[in-house]
Amino acid sequence: MTDYLSTGSLPEEYRQLALTVRDFAQQVVAPVSAKHDADHSFPYEVVAGMADMGLFGLPFPEDFGGMGGDYFALCLALEELGKVDQSVAITLEAGVSLGAMPIYRFGDDDQRAEWLPQLTSGQALAGFGLTEPDAGSDAGGTRTTAVEDGDSWVINGSKQFITNSGTDITRLVTVTAVTGNNGGKKEISTILVPTSTPGFVAEPAYNKVGWNASDTHPLSFTDVRVPRENLLGERGRGYANFLRILDEGRIAIAALAVGAAQGCVDESVRYAGERQAFGQAIGRNQAIAFKIARMEARAHTARTAYYDAAALMLAGKPFKKQASIAKMVASEAAMDNARDATQIFGGNGFMNEYLVSRHYRDSKILEIGEGTTEVQLMLIARELGL
Numbered sequence: 001m002t003d004y005l006s007t008g009s010l011p012e013e014y015r016q017l018a019l020t021v022r023d024f025a026q027q028v029v030a031p032v033s034a035k036h037d038a039d040h041s042f043p044y045e046v047v048a049g050m051a052d053m054g055l056f057g058l059p060f061p062e063d064f065g066g067m068g069g070d071y072f073a074l075c076l077a078l079e080e081l082g083k084v085d086q087s088v089a090i091t092l093e094a095g096v097s098l099g100a101m102p103i104y105r106f107g108d109d110d111q112r113a114e115w116l117p118q119l120t121s122g123q124a125l126a127g128f129g130l131t132e133p134d135a136g137s138d139a140g141g142t143r144t145t146a147v148e149d150g151d152s153w154v155i156n157g158s159k160q161f162i163t164n165s166g167t168d169i170t171r172l173v174t175v176t177a178v179t180g181n182n183g184g185k186k187e188i189s190t191i192l193v194p195t196s197t198p199g200f201v202a203e204p205a206y207n208k209v210g211w212n213a214s215d216t217h218p219l220s221f222t223d224v225r226v227p228r229e230n231l232l233g234e235r236g237r238g239y240a241n242f243l244r245i246l247d248e249g250r251i252a253i254a255a256l257a258v259g260a261a262q263g264c265v266d267e268s269v270r271y272a273g274e275r276q277a278f279g280q281a282i283g284r285n286q287a288i289a290f291k292i293a294r295m296e297a298r299a300h301t302a303r304t305a306y307y308d309a310a311a312l313m314l315a316g317k318p319f320k321k322q323a324s325i326a327k328m329v330a331s332e333a334a335m336d337n338a339r340d341a342t343q344i345f346g347g348n349g350f351m352n353e354y355l356v357s358r359h360y361r362d363s364k365i366l367e368i369g370e371g372t373t374e375v376q377l378m379l380i381a382r383e384l385g386l
């Protein structure tokens, strides 16, 4: 079977990285995936392995404990991990692009020195606290408040669905909060909240449809007092800064989704060659072969979409529209391929221990998190001047 790493289209250092992560995914991640999924347990040993490989530091400079790579390298790693285990891939994606990246992009020297080495080494995780019960797609609906009191911010409110926010190694959550009012318009800022601060509570984890081994909690903040220096970036720029982080994050989610879509193709090719019915392998039926050919086309076109968005981003060019397109087509490719792969697996496809059934449960959130498909369409339309 041909594979995107054998076409010669990737520069050698990227190809080597993808091969190394592929090997890790197959040797270390895949053997424990079904168990963590069934137990809803966080894969600490896998996270430690990714930390040892430097994956949490991939796109950061060595000065901050990073690997000196770039965002595209992170995407390649996410694609390879996403093929076999979306929970592991989203743990890395959220740890890097939502946890550490806001501090790298918007932090001052002290904040970067304090937090980045812990986060880029994978010794600690940080959460990205934007979504609230009344602020999801309409993230500007933030109700959490941060009030100045002497040398402190005092935070009250709640967040929901926050990834990596309640593990044993979570040390920080970056939250958006209303810090004032500008002519009737909410002033939203971003504040670093160490999870050890009194009044911060990660409520019990959600019982999710998929991504069972990924850590997701509602958070509550009751008179949480942090120093004024914990303001991240400029006061009043919190919402805009988080939107920039989400633009980048969409490319990373697209890469993860391409991995899921490709994982469904690979599993289907194997199964269709092995499973016998009516005296031949089911893949000999054109109905099955065409289904898999279409799945391959979806994965391939979604991959080119995220490569394009990443290339624009790395070249310092506008990439918002391309990131939204990549996120939308890749998440749809993952969901469509997971549904088709499940069909090809027949009754086995409905059994939880099969990878394709896990992709079927896991892929739905790809069309929802970091901006729903409808939000991507809004952003694309806006870029077209509509």
Ligand SMILES: Cc1cc2nc3c(=O)[nH]c(=O)nc-3n(C[C@H](O)[C@H](O)[C@H](O)COP(=O)(O)OP(=O)(O)OC[C@H]3O[C@@H](n4cnc5c(N)ncnc54)[C@H](O)[C@@H]3O)c2cc1C
Residues within 6 Å of the ligand: 094, 098, 127, 128, 129, 130, 131, 135, 136, 137, 138, 160, 161, 162, 163, 164, 208, 211, 216, 365, 368, 369, 370, 371, 372, 373, 374, 375
């Ligand atoms: C497992 C998981 C992990 C997550 N991790 C994080 C995290 O780490 N940090 C974080 O901040 N958030 C996180 N989220 C939140 C996620 O980003 C939101 O759930 C998502 O943005 C959608 O918001 P919502 O759930 O409030 O849906 P809503 O905004 O209530 O949307 C409901 C539906 O209405 C549609 N809709 C809304 N407005 C419009 C419109 N104008 N036009 C057309 N359709 C519209 C939406 O597309 C959707 O289909 C996570 C969510 C999940 C489930």
